[in-house]
Amino acid sequence: MSQHNPELQAPHQPNPEEAIRPDAPDFIETPEVATVSDETERLPLWLFFLCGFALFMAGSSFTGFNTFGLGLYDQGPGGPALGPGGSGPDVVVTDPVALGKKIYNGNCANCHHADGEGQPGVYPPMGGSEYVLGSKERLAALLLHGISGPITVRGGSYGSAVMPGWAISFTDDQMADLMTYLRKSWGNTANEAKADEVSAARAKFASKADAYCEADLQKIAPNGPDPSDTKK
Ligand code: HEC
Numbered sequence: 001m002s003q004h005n006p007e008l009q010a011p012h013q014p015n016p017e018e019a020i021r022p023d024a025p026d027f028i029e030t031p032e033v034a035t036v037s038d039e040t041e042r043l044p045l046w047l048f049f050l051c052g053f054a055l056f057m058a059g060s061s062f063t064g065f066n067t068f069g070l071g072l073y074d075q076g077p078g079g080p081a082l083g084p085g086g087s088g089p090d091v092v093v094t095d096p097v098a099l100g101k102k103i104y105n106g107n108c109a110n111c112h113h114a115d116g117e118g119q120p121g122v123y124p125p126m127g128g129s130e131y132v133l134g135s136k137e138r139l140a141a142l143l144l145h146g147i148s149g150p151i152t153v154r155g156g157s158y159g160s161a162v163m164p165g166w167a168i169s170f171t172d173d174q175m176a177d178l179m180t181y182l183r184k185s186w187g188n189t190a191n192e193a194k195a196d197e198v199s200a201a202r203a204k205f206a207s208k209a210d211a212y213c214e215a216d217l218q219k220i221a222p223n224g225p226d227p228s229d230t231k232k
Contacts, residue, residue: 002090003199008142009122009188014160033108033174038194046073053146066068076134087137093131096176096180096181096192097180097181097184097185099177099178099181100177100178100179100181100182103135103170103174103177103178103181103182104178104181104182106125107166107169108178110125111161111163112125114128115127115186116186117186120156121156121157121158121160122158122160122161123158123161124151124153124154124156125153125154125156125186126182126185126186126188127185127186127187127188128154128186128187128188129153129154130154130224131152131217131222132182132183132188133183133188133190133219133225134196134223134224134225134226134229135220135221135224135226135227136179136193136201137197137201137204137221138217138219138220138221138227139166139179139228140175140179140193140197140198140201140202141183141201141205141212141217141220142163142212142217143165143166143179143210144166144167144175144201144202145204145205145208145210145211145212145218146162146163146164146165146166146208146211146212147162147163147211147212147213147214148162148210148211148212148213149213150213150214151213151214151217153216162211163211165209165211166202167202171195172196172198172199172202173195173196174192175195175198176192176193176194176195176198179192179193179198180192180193190225190226190229191226191229191230192216193229202214
């Protein structure tokens with residue numbers, strides 16, 4: 001009679017089913033340890049973005065890119081040239097011809113055209129015009145107060161349109177830059193205009209209420225070079 005005697009069994013065979021029981025002693029701590037280490041090793045989000053930003057700023061300094069216009073990595077006069085001809089984005093334009101050209105293209109070119117030729121019979125030319133090349137006082141006067149009526153410019157007749165005055169549109173400096181641009185472009189080689197010449201003309205012709213006609217302009221000065229133009 002072979003009866004199964006529990007006493008004769010091997011002391012304790014580990015039951016594979018039992019080993020993976022969640023409440024088995026070995027498994028109580030393991031999951032907690034795993035959870036803690038997972039939390040501590042995660043890279044904080046702010047640190048991630050800080051690194052990214054630092055890389056961006058460092059990279060932009062090598063490419064010469066002016067980060068957000070802050071000039072943080074401006075290397076001064078000894079640094080590499082950032083623009084054509086060595087002029088960086090911070091260089092202030094002081095050339096009166098360049099400044100005057102901007103004013104002309106923004107305010108005058110729609111009628112007189114960028115090439116200064118205007119339109120036959122309607123808008124008189126700038127290149128070779130006796131009003132541009134002559135007396136600066138007369139040029140300032142007609143620009144400040146405008147012109148209307150028949151006028152002859154470079155042999156052509158005009159008068160079908162009117163030019164309003166620009167007195168309140170520009171400062172003395174801007175008007176001087178504009179006049180200098182007119183006098184030195186499209187083949188013109190007259191001398192430059194100064195802000196004090198414009199302010200003197202403003203004061204002298206302040207009482208002029210309407211636009212000039214040709215006869216009034218010829219009374220201010222006849223055609224011919226400005227007295228200050230010593231090259232002529
Ligand atoms: C709306 C069109 C118009 C605009 C804009 C205009 N002008 Fe004129 N300008 C004229 C007309 C038209 C005449 C001639 C008026 C006449 O026939 O009596 C004239 C005449 C002149 C003259 C004298 C004649 C000559 O050719 O030398 C000068 C100088 C002149 N303009 C400069 C300028 C300047 C500088 C600007 C910009 C600040 C300007 N004009 C903007 C229409 C314009």
